[in-house]
Amino acid sequence: MSVVTLTINDELASANSGQSLLEVIREHGIYIPTLCHMDGLSERGGCRMCLVEVQGMRTLQAACVTEVAEGMVVTTHSERLRKYRRMTLELIFAERNHVCAVCVMNGHCELQAVAAIEGMDHVRFDYLHPDLSMDISHPRFGLDHNRCILCTRCVRVCDEVEGAHTKDVMGRGINCRIVNDLNQAWGSSQSCTSCGKCVQVCPTGALFHKGVSVAEMVKRHDFLSWITLGREKNEWNYTGQPPYYATERRKE
């Protein structure tokens, strides 16, 4: 494995070739928001939160899907990027019914945290108020489409880690929905193993444990790396750490 040298925000940084830009940026202690990225899952590049400016590239690059290269010059925070991140968040908040006050994840929500960190304090676009349903047919979990941001973490964890591939996306554009099997009620799904991984990786209150009330749902994203890397690290008991975004603060 060879080492490459790149410049991140005017400071020299080194990285192993093959690493993603996002990984390297975070290793160097720079906070960069993400919503669809999750350690332990394949990258998707869909939320557009981790966009960075790379010198010489025509377009902004999503750090999660960009490989580091020798001599890369990267800017992670600029007026332009901040503005675009805020606008992307505004679009997400306007898309569905993200009403924090009555959400099970209030106070523990990744979307909420990112919006706070990025300073998105109001939405200038029309709230679309889609008429969406909830699926509470599963005995233990619930799916609330109103809170879903289509990050597809649940789809990926179900396919890549659990191997069940119960969840997938149907429809296209604004009509995209997360579905179980072939758009069946979750409770009647034949393939779901009720492992609950999808609930734990969900960044918002879209997937939740039944029986929790407003602000009671806390998710443990780090359990995924414990599942996938615990054996290597000799960690046999899951101790759990507070979620990433709860400890990191934006470093100016």
Place this chain on the structure above:
Amino acid sequence: MNRSDLQTLGERELAKQQSTGCRLLCCGSTPCLSSGGTAVQEVFKGILKENKDLKAELAVVSTGCMGPCSRGPLVRVQRQGEPDVIYEKVTPELAQEIFKKHVSGEDTNQAEANILPGDIPFFSKQKKVVLANSGLIDPERLEDYVAQGGYMALANALREMTPEEVCSEIIDSGLRGRGGAGYPSGLKWNLVRRAKTDKKYVVANGDEGDPGAYMDRTLMESDPHRVLEGMAIAGYAVGAEQGFIYVRGEYPIAAKRLEKAIRMAERRGLLGSRVMDTAFNFRIDIRIGAGAFVCGEETALMASIMGRRGQPIPRPPYPAQSGLWGYPTLINNVETFGSIAPIINNGAEWFAGIGTAKSRGTKIFALAGQVENTGLIEVPMGISLREIVFDIGGGVPNGHTFKAAQTGGPSGGCIPADYLDTPVDYDSLRELGSIMGSGGLVVMDDTTSMPDVAKYFMEFCMDESCGKCVPCRVGTVQLYRILERVTAGIATRNDLTIMEELCTMMQETSLCGLGQSAPNPLLSTLRYFRHEYEALIKDDLPLTSDRFALATSSVLPRQEVS
């Protein structure tokens, strides 16, 4: 079948055609068939059936597209030693008359009024390279294509050229991708050729989706073997043994003809294993799309070929590095593949001699909208828009004046009357805020409202967004809603500001070309026709009930609960 067999086959077919006294070529392309072409062909075939003795001197051929589609159904009469006569708007009754005049030799002038003169600018200003055979050969017969010199380029490339030479020939020709972005094709071929893997793929992109554009469909319907030959040459040049043609699901005739063409070519040993008795193997399979515009984007198209959800993935890696199932994949538009055989046959210099310095060769356009002659045209690059609209197109009908031409479909923009003399090539159009695109060209007259046009294209993009990235999925909806307010006359100045900001944001942050270019029609109409938007904007508008209803209405259908 080797090269000399091919030559013999071609010569025999040509001799047979020349010995036929009269050939009635009936256009069998979608536009003519939909305007009653089938009935006309039935009449001719019925006559042929009744008069068996005519068989030696009369042939009825169902050909591909002849060009002036709005004047269909078209019939071309080829008589030995006489110039061709083209009839427009042929009805079954007129077909009888045409038969009487040209075959029976009766003195009837009933069909005179429907003769389309062959020297009008619509024909004389065009230069047919890719469409050279279109409208003259039967696309369902391999022999017809071979009689016109078909598969000779493949034979020559296999026999006389190394893959490297083929690639450098394409580089020298200056051919750029005809799908719209205009990346130099030869460079792409070279990238794939240099990749060292045990498998490579060649893909032809026939998922044409721009509203009003049908160049690729026509090429696949009228001359399918040309596309196959181009793909086979590409396969030889880059070292691939498998090709895929991705045909849009809405093009059943194109898919049927391609399938037949592949079968015939395989039977003759022009495709499949040991092509033309050489060590080169090349199979082509067809993949039919399922009605998604985004599948014209190369990474989404590959996902669809592999049986996955048709969604783009971020590039790099480009398909030339890692494409189908992780192998290097060459993706070109079908029109690009259609240009390959002429380049190999006539040489790179000949091709580079057509067009402008940076955009070589010819381009097919689907001329539509408010012009006298709509249809399919092939023109040399660098021709002015004025020549296309007023000479070839015959100008704007009904006494209206030209307002703008829209190129590039939902990814392109509008070009106003002031820029009519701009040469049509990749770079000039980009400077004007539009793009060459795949070749849709919609002419609009002074009755057209530009905000309406922008709204139409935004609605298209909103419906076709795949939903993977946020800016495109939600941004198109937001822009559409603002445009809905603008056209209803209830938008405020603030809406206009937000709209422009959102456009720039989508261009810079969307994942694939669809989202990045979705604001183009809106931005270009804003650039040239801002006054039309301003006229519809109202400041200090009170919050009336309509405005409130529109602002809070949902564009989303309620989800069916299972």
